[in-house]
Amino acid sequence: MWALGTWVLLGAVCAGSAQLQFNVTKSVEQTACNKTVILPCIVTNLIKNNIQVIFVKWKLEKKAFFIFEGSTGKINRNESFSSAALESPQNLTSGIASLTISKTQAVRGNYSCEVTESSREGETVIELIYHRVPWFTPVENILIILSMVLAILFYWIQLAVTVSKFETTLLKIGLFIAGVVITISAVVGFSLLISDDFKPENQIGLGLIVLPAVILVPCQYFLLQIVYENNLLFAIGVVILESLGYLIAVIGFGLCITACRPKNGAVVIAGLAIMALIALVGLIYAILSGYSKKEQPPRKAVEEPLNAKVTGESDRICYRGGDM
Numbered sequence: 001m002w003a004l005g006t007w008v009l010l011g012a013v014c015a016g017s018a019q020l021q022f023n024v025t026k027s028v029e030q031t032a033c034n035k036t037v038i039l040p041c042i043v044t045n046l047i048k049n050n051i052q053v054i055f056v057k058w059k060l061e062k063k064a065f066f067i068f069e070g071s072t073g074k075i076n077r078n079e080s081f082s083s084a085a086l087e088s089p090q091n092l093t094s095g096i097a098s099l100t101i102s103k104t105q106a107v108r109g110n111y112s113c114e115v116t117e118s119s120r121e122g123e124t125v126i127e128l129i130y131h132r133v134p135w136f137t138p139v140e141n142i143l144i145i146l147s148m149v150l151a152i153l154f155y156w157i158q159l160a161v162t163v164s165k166f167e168t169t170l171l172k173i174g175l176f177i178a179g180v181v182i183t184i185s186a187v188v189g190f191s192l193l194i195s196d197d198f199k200p201e202n203q204i205g206l207g208l209i210v211l212p213a214v215i216l217v218p219c220q221y222f223l224l225q226i227v228y229e230n231n232l233l234f235a236i237g238v239v240i241l242e243s244l245g246y247l248i249a250v251i252g253f254g255l256c257i258t259a260c261r262p263k264n265g266a267v268v269i270a271g272l273a274i275m276a277l278i279a280l281v282g283l284i285y286a287i288l289s290g291y292s293k294k295e296q297p298p299r300k301a302v303e304e305p306l307n308a309k310v311t312g313e314s315d316r317i318c319y320r321g322g323d324m
């Protein structure tokens with residue numbers, strides 16, 4: 001009875017030692033950001049640690065595509081996996097048979113890693129999962145688009161409000177064309193920016209949104225110059241702040257463009273938001289000054305000789321005129 005038990009136990013131990021064991025990884029995740037994919041395969045109980053007796057076979061859905069023969073050092077690859085290579089050939093003798101594959105050749109699926117050391121062998125299965133990740137987060141996308149939409153919208157309103165004041169048709173047409181260009185560029189940019197998985201198109205989209213926004217800076221100047229003939233300082237101040245917003249947006253663009261997971265989306269958003277805010281300030285002043293200008297000359301003619309000292313008075317009257 002005891003003898004039988006010992007025999008069974010020994011048999012179990014021997015059978016166990018005939019099998020190679022692995023540090024099992026059930027699955028690995030790949031995203032658009034992985035340039036290469038590593039499929040882990042780690043044998044924990046190699047005994048001989050001799051490359052001559054090691055044989056590695058990687059299969060995808062039961063079909064072998066990568067075979068390494070330790071005795072000859074030869075590798076056989078299926079041509080659709082020409083980039084496949086042992087992650088660390090030096091460490092194969094210590095059990096590391098992990099495989100690297102370029103991201104374009106790594107198809108999702110169940111890979112099996114079969115390792116043989118002399119007569120002992122074993123196999124482990126790793127599922128390669130593709131995980132979609134957008135470039136910017138949805139919230140960042142919304143804020144980028146919202147800021148730009150507002151900046152462009154304020155530009156168009158300001159153009160509409162001041163268009164009657166332009167004497168030269170050329171400038172009018174120029175400002176109109178500039179508005180059309182930036183609107184089209186931004187809309188194309190928006191459509192490229194949004195996607196549920198990172199693509200190079202996203203980067204082009206951000207470029208189409210951010211870079212042409214420079215057009216808004218000189219346009220803003222021309223628009224304000226019309227209503228602020230006698231207060232160019234204000235127009236210049238607005239243009240400087242607008243340029244600052246643009247500069248920040250471009251710096252943000254530079255920080256994000258090469259990153260697969262951009263961490264500086266907030267810089268782009270801040271720059272575009274400043275541009276939108278400054279455009280709004282310009283618009284509000286253009287509207288107010290537009291109204292006060294219309295009303296000013298006749299009132300001034302009457303009031304100036306009478307209330308030369310009460311400077312606030314004429315302003316208040318003008319403002320009321322504007323509301324009506």
Ligand SMILES: *[C@@H]1O[C@H](CO)[C@@H](O)[C@H](O)[C@H]1NC(C)=O
Binds near residue numbers: 023042043044095
């Ligand atoms: C196997 O995994 C365990 C824990 O996950 C780790 O401590 C150990 O170092 C691994 N063995 C090898 C050979 O990598």
Ligand SMILES: *[C@@H]1O[C@H](CO)[C@@H](O)[C@H](O)[C@H]1NC(C)=O
Binds near residue numbers: 030031033036037
């Ligand atoms: C992809 O990259 C991430 C982060 O660098 C890494 O944790 C992950 O293991 C990689 N996936 C594969 C399959 O190599």
Ligand SMILES: *[C@@H]1O[C@H](CO)[C@@H](O)[C@H](O)[C@H]1NC(C)=O
Binds near residue numbers: 063065079080
């Ligand atoms: C390579 O793999 C593809 C797809 O898995 C298969 O259709 C093809 O027959 C394989 N070629 C060789 C030479 O094994």
Ligand SMILES: *[C@@H]1O[C@H](CO)[C@@H](O)[C@H](O)[C@H]1NC(C)=O
Binds near residue numbers: 088090091096
């Ligand atoms: C593989 O071997 C190299 C040197 O040959 C060593 O630096 C590295 O840490 C090893 N990697 C692992 C995972 O053991």
Ligand SMILES: *[C@@H]1O[C@H](CO)[C@@H](O)[C@H](O)[C@H]1NC(C)=O
Binds near residue numbers: 108109110127
């Ligand atoms: C991989 O195998 C697992 C378990 O057998 C299965 O659930 C999964 O659908 C397989 N994946 C693919 C891509 O075939």
